[in-house]
Amino acid sequence: MKLYSTKQIYKADQISIKKEEIVSNELMERAALQLFNWIHLRMQGAPVKIHLFCGIGNNGGDGIALARHLLDHGYNIAVYVVNYSEKRSKDFLINLDRLKDRKVWPNFMDSDDELPEINKDDIIVDGIFGIGLNRTPDTWVTKVIQHLNASQAFILSIDIPSGLFAERGTEDLNSVIRSNFVLSFQTPKLAFFLPESGRFIEQWEVLDIGLDPDYLMKTETDYELIGKNEVLMLYRPREKYAHKGTYGHSLIIGGSYGKIGAVCLTAKAALKVGSGLVTAFVPKIGYTILQTALPEIMVLTDSENEVLTSMQFELVPNVIGIGIGMGTSEKTITAFTKFLSSNKQPLVIDADALNIISNNKGLLEQIPEESILTPHPKELERLIGKWEDDFEKLAKVKKFSKKYKCIVVIKGAHTIVIKNEKGYVNTTGNPGMATAGSGDVLTGVITGLKAQGYTPLHAAIFGVYLHGKAGDIAVEKTGFQSLIASDLIENLGASFLDLFKIPEQPIVKQDNQ
Numbered sequence: 001m002k003l004y005s006t007k008q009i010y011k012a013d014q015i016s017i018k019k020e021e022i023v024s025n026e027l028m029e030r031a032a033l034q035l036f037n038w039i040h041l042r043m044q045g046a047p048v049k050i051h052l053f054c055g056i057g058n059n060g061g062d063g064i065a066l067a068r069h070l071l072d073h074g075y076n077i078a079v080y081v082v083n084y085s086e087k088r089s090k091d092f093l094i095n096l097d098r099l100k101d102r103k104v105w106p107n108f109m110d111s112d113d114e115l116p117e118i119n120k121d122d123i124i125v126d127g128i129f130g131i132g133l134n135r136t137p138d139t140w141v142t143k144v145i146q147h148l149n150a151s152q153a154f155i156l157s158i159d160i161p162s163g164l165f166a167e168r169g170t171e172d173l174n175s176v177i178r179s180n181f182v183l184s185f186q187t188p189k190l191a192f193f194l195p196e197s198g199r200f201i202e203q204w205e206v207l208d209i210g211l212d213p214d215y216l217m218k219t220e221t222d223y224e225l226i227g228k229n230e231v232l233m234l235y236r237p238r239e240k241y242a243h244k245g246t247y248g249h250s251l252i253i254g255g256s257y258g259k260i261g262a263v264c265l266t267a268k269a270a271l272k273v274g275s276g277l278v279t280a281f282v283p284k285i286g287y288t289i290l291q292t293a294l295p296e297i298m299v300l301t302d303s304e305n306e307v308l309t310s311m312q313f314e315l316v317p318n319v320i321g322i323g324i325g326m327g328t329s330e331k332t333i334t335a336f337t338k339f340l341s342s343n344k345q346p347l348v349i350d351a352d353a354l355n356i357i358s359n360n361k362g363l364l365e366q367i368p369e370e371s372i373l374t375p376h377p378k379e380l381e382r383l384i385g386k387w388e389d390d391f392e393k394l395a396k397v398k399k400f401s402k403k404y405k406c407i408v409v410i411k412g413a414h415t416i417v418i419k420n421e422k423g424y425v426n427t428t429g430n431p432g433m434a435t436a437g438s439g440d441v442l443t444g445v446i447t448g449l450k451a452q453g454y455t456p457l458h459a460a461i462f463g464v465y466l467h468g469k470a471g472d473i474a475v476e477k478t479g480f481q482s483l484i485a486s487d488l489i490e491n492l493g494a495s496f497l498d499l500f501k502i503p504e505q506p507i508v509k510q511d512n513q
């Protein structure tokens with residue numbers, strides 16, 4: 001699913017209005033009707049108090065128009081206008097008049113007004129600010145927002161939580177509505193998926209307000225949301241006459257004394273996603289461990305017992321996953337530096353390999369084109385430096401990806417894969433996956449996919465999705481706390497199978513049964 005920017009959404013509005021020869025408040029009416037239908041379907045006329053807080057722009061207009069529909073259907077409503085500016089939008093005013101025609105006069109709230117009482121069993125509709133927010137709300141508006149947040153009532157936000165910037169960092173976290181549910185028009189907003197802003201949203205859904213499909217289809221976006229539909233298009237079926245050579249050879253280089261387990265996880269994950277062959281290259285101490293833990297893989301060892309000191313081998317793998325549990329001893333740094341200077345194979349670079357590179361940025365010139373880097377937040381910071389907010393982080397990673405012609409996997413609740421100017425936002429995964437070894441498994445998954453012939457970008461996008469899905473399937477059985485990295489590996493198969501599961505249809509009972 002494409003994530004359109006606010007600029008693109010405003011443009012789509014204009015094009016739709018022109019093409020369909022409609023007036024702009026017609027779009028607002030569509031938005032309001034969609035909001036109403038969504039609420040009505042769930043509430044079925046229940047007499048719960050609904051407080052609608054509306055701004056003076058089009059987000060507020062949506063709220064005012066929704067109030068009219070709720071009123072017409074007998075809902076118990078209270079309407080407030082958070083009067084933060086005199087510049088009321090045209091369509092807000094049209095809808096305000098329509099409400100007044102029904103003898104409803106909203107409460108106009110100004111800076112020194114008392115805040116209304118809200119019961120925790122009431123519902124709040126939040127239409128104060130939408131995507132037009134261009135500066136931090138004034139102090140008194142922030143107080144209104146805090147009052148709503150403190151009420152414990154269910155908050156339904158129109159388009160975006162008020163106070164949240166769709167495309168830049170939020171300075172005052174107190175000035176943002178904490179939404180239980182966001183009904184977002186036409187496209188979810190990028191902010192919903194980033195660590196700093198995503199915390200304000202519990203759930204979201206997109207409402208289609210029929211913006212020009214032609215424009216939406218041909219418009220390229222900077223970000224895409226990756227779900228099942230998107231990865232199904234990447235999936236490469238197994239061929240009947242294939243043999244293990246068809247699906248490539250993954251080489252996993254890593255491990256040190258006490259960290260051989262990490263290599264076990266990576267190597268096993270590479271196998272489990274279908275890499276035809278897997279070889280691990282580890283310090284001598286890892287030999288028995290790996291041969292015992294994973295009879296399916298081959299093991300090569302360094303001349304040293306506890307750390308890697310030379311990364312030389314005869315075999316020609318299709319891809320190398322490197323850095324897992326490797327440590328950063330002097331000898332390993334020298335070996336890795338030497339390895340990079342002669343290596344020609346595609347790389348998936350993780351953990352200590354990233355740390356070594358961070359300490360000697362010149363090494364970035366030596367990584368092959370389209371290498372995949374899989375940093376967690378701290379590793380990323382070492383690599384690209386500090387950032388002001390999540391949006392700046394994305395901009396910095398894009399620049400980095402372009403400069404070094406590599407793919408960066410920004411690990412997090414919504415892992416984002418970046419290649420050049422484009423980002424792919426993952427939708428699978430859960431907090432249970434914040435556990436030791438989870439990243440090692442991901443490196444194995446991506447390496448194993450690359451070995452089979454997926455392009456580096458597809459291996460990264462698909463790998464991140466499968467890894468998260470395995471976590472979602474596993475957590476059903478383990479709960480968040482007990483999920484461990486091995487559970488992710490055990491559920492990679494189920495993760496593949498889930499791709500082809502047809503969603504269960506509700507059983508319709510016939511009258512005569």
Ligand SMILES: NC(=O)C1=CN([C@@H]2O[C@H](COP(=O)(O)OP(=O)(O)OC[C@H]3O[C@@H](n4cnc5c(N)ncnc54)[C@H](O)[C@@H]3O)[C@@H](O)[C@H]2O)[C@H](O)CC1
Nearest residue numbers: 027028057058059129130131132133134135136137159185
């Ligand atoms: N295609 C669609 O998705 C449609 C969306 N609709 C809704 O329209 C809003 C966007 O409306 P807009 O009028 O552009 O902006 P806002 O309502 O978000 O903001 C109001 C207004 O206030 C000014 N402003 C911005 N920040 C501040 C501030 N901190 N303090 C005071 N004033 C501020 C600014 O000038 C804004 O214009 C979208 O989210 C949807 O809800 C349409 O209804 C249908 C089509």
Ligand SMILES: [K+]
Nearest residue numbers: 126129160162
């Ligand atoms: K809003």
